[in-house]
Amino acid sequence: MMPPELKDFMERRSRQVERSLRGLLDGKQRPKRLAEAMSYSLFAGGKRLRPILVMAGAECCGLEGRKALKAACALEMIHTYSLIHDDLPAMDDDDLRRGKPTNHKVFGEALAILAGDGLLTYAFETAAANARDLGLDGRATAELIACIARGAGALGMVGGQACDLEAENWRAKKGRGFNPRRTLEDIHLRKTAALMAASLEAGAILARGSSSQRRRLAEFGRKSGLAFQIADDVLDVVGDKKKLGKSGSDEQNDKLTYARLYGVERARRLADRLAAEAGELLAPFGRKARALRLLADYMIKRDK
Amino acid sequence: MMPPELKDFMERRSRQVERSLRGLLDGKQRPKRLAEAMSYSLFAGGKRLRPILVMAGAECCGLEGRKALKAACALEMIHTYSLIHDDLPAMDDDDLRRGKPTNHKVFGEALAILAGDGLLTYAFETAAANARDLGLDGRATAELIACIARGAGALGMVGGQACDLEAENWRAKKGRGFNPRRTLEDIHLRKTAALMAASLEAGAILARGSSSQRRRLAEFGRKSGLAFQIADDVLDVVGDKKKLGKSGSDEQNDKLTYARLYGVERARRLADRLAAEAGELLAPFGRKARALRLLADYMIKRDK
Numbered sequence: 001m002m003p004p005e006l007k008d009f010m011e012r013r014s015r016q017v018e019r020s021l022r023g024l025l026d027g028k029q030r031p032k033r034l035a036e037a038m039s040y041s042l043f044a045g046g047k048r049l050r051p052i053l054v055m056a057g058a059e060c061c062g063l064e065g066r067k068a069l070k071a072a073c074a075l076e077m078i079h080t081y082s083l084i085h086d087d088l089p090a091m092d093d094d095d096l097r098r099g100k101p102t103n104h105k106v107f108g109e110a111l112a113i114l115a116g117d118g119l120l121t122y123a124f125e126t127a128a129a130n131a132r133d134l135g136l137d138g139r140a141t142a143e144l145i146a147c148i149a150r151g152a153g154a155l156g157m158v159g160g161q162a163c164d165l166e167a168e169n170w171r172a173k174k175g176r177g178f179n180p181r182r183t184l185e186d187i188h189l190r191k192t193a194a195l196m197a198a199s200l201e202a203g204a205i206l207a208r209g210s211s212s213q214r215r216r217l218a219e220f221g222r223k224s225g226l227a228f229q230i231a232d233d234v235l236d237v238v239g240d241k242k243k244l245g246k247s248g249s250d251e252q253n254d255k256l257t258y259a260r261l262y263g264v265e266r267a268r269r270l271a272d273r274l275a276a277e278a279g280e281l282l283a284p285f286g287r288k289a290r291a292l293r294l295l296a297d298y299m300i301k302r303d304k
Numbered sequence: 305m306m307p308p309e310l311k312d313f314m315e316r317r318s319r320q321v322e323r324s325l326r327g328l329l330d331g332k333q334r335p336k337r338l339a340e341a342m343s344y345s346l347f348a349g350g351k352r353l354r355p356i357l358v359m360a361g362a363e364c365c366g367l368e369g370r371k372a373l374k375a376a377c378a379l380e381m382i383h384t385y386s387l388i389h390d391d392l393p394a395m396d397d398d399d400l401r402r403g404k405p406t407n408h409k410v411f412g413e414a415l416a417i418l419a420g421d422g423l424l425t426y427a428f429e430t431a432a433a434n435a436r437d438l439g440l441d442g443r444a445t446a447e448l449i450a451c452i453a454r455g456a457g458a459l460g461m462v463g464g465q466a467c468d469l470e471a472e473n474w475r476a477k478k479g480r481g482f483n484p485r486r487t488l489e490d491i492h493l494r495k496t497a498a499l500m501a502a503s504l505e506a507g508a509i510l511a512r513g514s515s516s517q518r519r520r521l522a523e524f525g526r527k528s529g530l531a532f533q534i535a536d537d538v539l540d541v542v543g544d545k546k547k548l549g550k551s552g553s554d555e556q557n558d559k560l561t562y563a564r565l566y567g568v569e570r571a572r573r574l575a576d577r578l579a580a581e582a583g584e585l586l587a588p589f590g591r592k593a594r595a596l597r598l599l600a601d602y603m604i605k606r607d608k
Binding site: 034120125127140 | 335
């Protein structure tokens with residue numbers, strides 16, 4: 001169960017993000033079907049975790065969360081594009097996402113690819129607009145773009161997807177210079193943790209946080225992102241699969257997972273240790289990090 | 305035949321872009337195959353037209369072209385990603401590009417999608433780095449990102465691809481509120497001209513050009529981009545197809561083209577008129593626009 005304080009916080013934030021995303025997508029001269037495809041996945045019921053992290057990162061450094069709303073939406077656009085592309089037949093080939101038909105099932109593969117490309121591109125414009133609205137200087141604006149690009153790109157999330165592809169048939173590769181544990185950590189750090197770290201750091205940059213604040217929040221994002229992913233692996237094995245609206249394809253694919261490599265109990269302990277280390281990083285932020293602490297705690301423990 | 309002055313200029317610029325791209329792609333901790341897939345298409349022998357436009361736009365506004373090299377490379381990354389995604393089986397399904405196997409033929413579809421995503425993402429980081437290197441203020445930095453995103457995204461190039469998909473089977477749609485000529489202009493303005501306009505404007509922004517200079521260069525880009533696309537349509541019909549390394553799929557698909565809607569002669573005249581209008585826009589730049597004039601002239605007339 002989610003604590004009521006966190007529930008209130010998440011609902012309020014989700015509504016803000018929802019409204020802001022609608023405003024950002026409305027009334028532009030985009031081709032009709034493309035706009036529909038972009039909106040379809042953007043409003044398919046995500047938890048808005050990354051945008052909430054952007055705003056939480058901003059609050060840790062003393063900026064009101066809603067002043068980071070555009071960048072928050074930018075991170076949600078990036079997360080959404082990555083789901084659209086991941087679900088494609090050439091990638092994970094998923095028909096369902098959060099219990100609804102995936103983008104390419106509704107709009108066709110070509111439009112799904114373009115909807116993803118469009119969201120990724122628009123994300124950078126939207127983040128830059130946030131920096132401009134707040135009057136950030138050139139250096140901070142460039143750092144905001146670089147931080148998001150590194151988290152999302154070939155060094156981060158896109159790189160994680162590529163590592164994931166390379167790790168397929170990992171059993172066959174074992175022993176031939178292939179270290180499954182190191183590979184798995186690398187995959188998850190890139191695939192999930194990098195964008196979560198970038199979300200928090202983006203918030204800190206918008207809030208003109210110090211470089212030590214930025215580093216702490218990014219590191220918190222990496223550690224709790226990894227813990228989150230390990231918890232997700234465990235959930236995939238022991239949890240009610242329907243609750244996530246997934247078809248349990250990880251297990252069918254004989255995919256490299258923490259639950260498989262470490263066993264459920266050790267994987268859980270690993271997640272807990274990472275979560276504790278992450279929590280310590282927030283100490284200097286005091287009360288300002290309250291929402292972030294609750295959120296991280298819930299994210300990682302949601303399977304218990 | 306390319307005039308010798310233009311040839312020298314293009315070769316020098318291409319070499320600069322090539323070297324700069326190598327530097328930008330080297331030595332980063334990207335997963336190996338992903339890095340190979342990104343490089344494969346980036347160094348597949350493109351003409352480097354968009355980067356040359358970025359540098360030409362900068363020179364028109366008084367900034368040495370090579371000071372805009374990173375943004376120039378960013379635009380080439382965006383162009384390259386668009387080719388990788390366009391060639392995918394779900395899109396144009398092309399096996400060859402510039403006479404070489406397309407990205408997905410060499411690396412598989414999944415990695416080709418990711419290589420495109422990675423290039424698009426890195427482009428924004430690279431453009432932002434250029435702004436930072438030149439000490440641009442926050443507003444100009446945000447405008448640079450917005451200008452590139454609009455040219456590349458759902459309002460621009462990605463939107464053009466989507467319009468193109470919608471226009472398939474245009475013969476069946478004729479008369480039912482579907483205007484093939486307007487649709488075709490819209491497709492090409494978005495698909496080709498928007499990114500060329502953004503390239504020139506990006507150069508102008510880096511050079512701290514006035515808003516009137518920026519508008520003129522963007523409009524020049526739109527007009528000459530459209531003219532270029534019409535010339536390309538004509539070339540597809542009358543030219544030696546092998547020269548372009550394409551398989552002539554436009555004609556096989558019964559695609560909406562200028563040559564088909566207007567006939568070769570009228571399409572040529574239309575391209576010439578647009579080119580002349582574009583040329584007039586450069587008058588206030590005087591000598592500084594010399595390379596750009598030669599380039600536009602050659603681009604549009606290359607089939608004659």
